[in-house]
Amino acid sequence: MAYFIQQLINGLTLGAIYGLIAIGYTMVYGIIGMINFAHGEIYMIGAFISVITFLVLQSVGMGFVPLVLVVMLIASMLFTSVYGWTIERIAYRPLRRAPRLAALISAIGMSIALQNYVQLTQGARVKALAPIISGGMTLFEQNGFEVRLSYLQIFIIILTMALMAGFSYLIDRTPLGRQQRACEQDRTMAALVGVNVDRTISTTFVMGAALAAVAGMMVTLYYGVVDFFIGFLAGVKAFTAAVLGGIGSLPGAMLGGLLIGLIEAFWSAYFTIEYKDVATFSILVLVLIFRPTGLLGKPEIEKV
Amino acid sequence: MLKIEGVHTFYGQIEALKGVDLHIKQGEIVTLIGANGAGKSTLLMTVFGNPKCRQGRVVYEGQDITGVPAHEIVRLGIAQSPEGRRIFPRMTVYENLQMGALPTDGSTFEEDIREVFDLFPRLEERRNQRGGTLSGGEQQMLAIGRAMMSKPRLLLLDEPSLGLAPLVVRQIFDIIKKINEKGVTVFLVEQNAFHALKLAHRGYVMVNGVITMTGPGQELLANPEIRAAYLEGGH
Numbered sequence: 001m002a003y004f005i006q007q008l009i010n011g012l013t014l015g016a017i018y019g020l021i022a023i024g025y026t027m028v029y030g031i032i033g034m035i036n037f038a039h040g041e042i043y044m045i046g047a048f049i050s051v052i053t054f055l056v057l058q059s060v061g062m063g064f065v066p067l068v069l070v071v072m073l074i075a076s077m078l079f080t081s082v083y084g085w086t087i088e089r090i091a092y093r094p095l096r097r098a099p100r101l102a103a104l105i106s107a108i109g110m111s112i113a114l115q116n117y118v119q120l121t122q123g124a125r126v127k128a129l130a131p132i133i134s135g136g137m138t139l140f141e142q143n144g145f146e147v148r149l150s151y152l153q154i155f156i157i158i159l160t161m162a163l164m165a166g167f168s169y170l171i172d173r174t175p176l177g178r179q180q181r182a183c184e185q186d187r188t189m190a191a192l193v194g195v196n197v198d199r200t201i202s203t204t205f206v207m208g209a210a211l212a213a214v215a216g217m218m219v220t221l222y223y224g225v226v227d228f229f230i231g232f233l234a235g236v237k238a239f240t241a242a243v244l245g246g247i248g249s250l251p252g253a254m255l256g257g258l259l260i261g262l263i264e265a266f267w268s269a270y271f272t273i274e275y276k277d278v279a280t281f282s283i284l285v286l287v288l289i290f291r292p293t294g295l296l297g298k299p300e301i302e303k304v
Numbered sequence: 305m306l307k308i309e310g311v312h313t314f315y316g317q318i319e320a321l322k323g324v325d326l327h328i329k330q331g332e333i334v335t336l337i338g339a340n341g342a343g344k345s346t347l348l349m350t351v352f353g354n355p356k357c358r359q360g361r362v363v364y365e366g367q368d369i370t371g372v373p374a375h376e377i378v379r380l381g382i383a384q385s386p387e388g389r390r391i392f393p394r395m396t397v398y399e400n401l402q403m404g405a406l407p408t409d410g411s412t413f414e415e416d417i418r419e420v421f422d423l424f425p426r427l428e429e430r431r432n433q434r435g436g437t438l439s440g441g442e443q444q445m446l447a448i449g450r451a452m453m454s455k456p457r458l459l460l461l462d463e464p465s466l467g468l469a470p471l472v473v474r475q476i477f478d479i480i481k482k483i484n485e486k487g488v489t490v491f492l493v494e495q496n497a498f499h500a501l502k503l504a505h506r507g508y509v510m511v512n513g514v515i516t517m518t519g520p521g522q523e524l525l526a527n528p529e530i531r532a533a534y535l536e537g538g539h
């Protein structure tokens with residue numbers, strides 16, 4: 001039981017991170033009907049920016065942890081957003097009326113270009129980071145096994161919950177969120193009622209990138225290492241999470257992320273760690289066979 | 305108020321409008337009738353610059369609006385209830401109406417929505433229902449109501465009677481009349497020529513992307529050619 005709860009905690013932490021990345025996939029898909037294959041790289045860039053910010057803060061002798069975290073968070077969200085915005089402008093907007101395949105190829109090209117760009121400017125080697133948030137608490141002990149909840153895990157889970165709550169509010173309740181939903185449901189009509197569709201799409205990329213940046217920073221803190229290639233697997237998994245939850249659905253992305261995190265944690269704990277990715281993708285296949293629209297996806301039947 | 309001058313609009317190589325001229329004066333109800341595929345919807349969308357016309361001009365209150373982006377048009381005082389109604393299906397009635405309002409009108413929102421609910425009490429009853437689950441008639445009311453939320457001076461309506469029961473059609477046409485009496489100029493595109501011509505001050509007939517006839521509504525209604533083509537045995 002204790003072991004199970006420990007895996008639950010680990011899985012939720014991981015799942016929170018996947019969920020944050022998955023939101024970016026699902027929102028962009030919702031609004032332009034395209035998978036942004038460069039989104040994993042956006043997350044990787046977010047991770048790098050948080051490392052760089054940390055190193056800069058360290059070199060100026062700033063050591064107060066809460067402040068360091070806030071500055072890292074803001075800097076990575078801000079700069080990563082600029083990347084997200086730029087990618088949309090140069091790789092996707094010119095192809096808005098082109099066939100889907102063209103945009104897809106552009107996305108893959110963008111993803112490779114960003115990987116190479118980071119590899120060239122930051123080097124191919126892994127960057128390591130000393131733990132910033134350390135320590136934790138023992139929740140309880142059973143048969144000599146301690147269930148640990150680290151302060152970092154608390155930080156990740158609480159920050160994720162806060163972001164998701166704020167984000168859901170933004171989408172459901174604010175004029176900006178309404179404009180985004182309008183563009184998602186009918187772009188032509190949105191323009192007729194006065195929505196600047198291009199700007200709304202840009203905003204969506206910016207928001208997705210900001211959340212991916214937070215995920216990047218969390219992973220940096222959690223694993224303590226980053227390299228230029230981390231975007232690939234994380235991207236594929238978050239994309240899987242988005243599809244599992246139902247692509248286009250925000251709660252779906254969050255749920256999908258949590259499920260993938262949990263599957264990975266439990267599979268690694270009870271079976272073999274080598275096959276955890278296989279397990280994840282097998283479950284995706286099974287879900288798609290029995291529920292092609294994903295767990296919370298909306299079936300496309302509507303009266304018009 | 306609105307002048308369409310020599311407008312040619314293309315979809316790729318297909319020329320949907322082949323030099324259209326028409327004008328609408330302040331306070332009028334003007335109708336445009338024509339068979340399916342004549343180019344009526346294309347004309348309304350050309351006013352919004354989507355698609356843009358390749359030749360010709362759209363002039364609104366003396367201002368050339370030909371190159372103005374679609375999302376700016378509504379701010380000039382033109383609103384459209386488009387073909388197929390295009391309700392945002394996963395938004396509630398209330399949210400659809402919020403979408404219709406201009407962001408700059410925040411302070412008068414409550415009054416504006418009150419006015420729409422007075423025109424369409426049905427929408428108030430359904431305010432929390434999702435647009436996609438409304439009946440056809442309710443969706444049409446919502447499409448017009450949403451357009452009215454921007455307090456337009458010129459209202460473009462694309463086949464509001466399409467697919468509706470006769471009783472509902474009568475209701476919708478009564479409301480169009482009421483809207484016009486409030487001072488809103490109406491440009492009504494219809495295949496339901498009988499109702500449209502009866503209501504309108506003036507009418508135009510479009511065939512294959514060109515205007516073939518124009519005149520007062522009653523006159524067109526009495527015209528034997530029009531009777532043969534659009535009224536008898538027709539819709």
Ligand SMILES: Nc1ncnc2c1ncn2[C@@H]1O[C@H](COP(=O)(O)OP(=O)(O)O)[C@@H](O)[C@H]1O
Binds near residue numbers: 338341343344347
């Ligand atoms: N999006 C489009 N792409 C290509 N052709 C179109 C498109 N929309 C309309 N058309 C063509 O333009 C012509 C006029 O269509 P439309 O304006 O919808 O006519 P109406 O509203 O009078 O029924 C038709 O021949 C139609 O097939």
Ligand SMILES: [Mg+2]
Binds near residue numbers: 344346
């Ligand atoms: Mg039409």
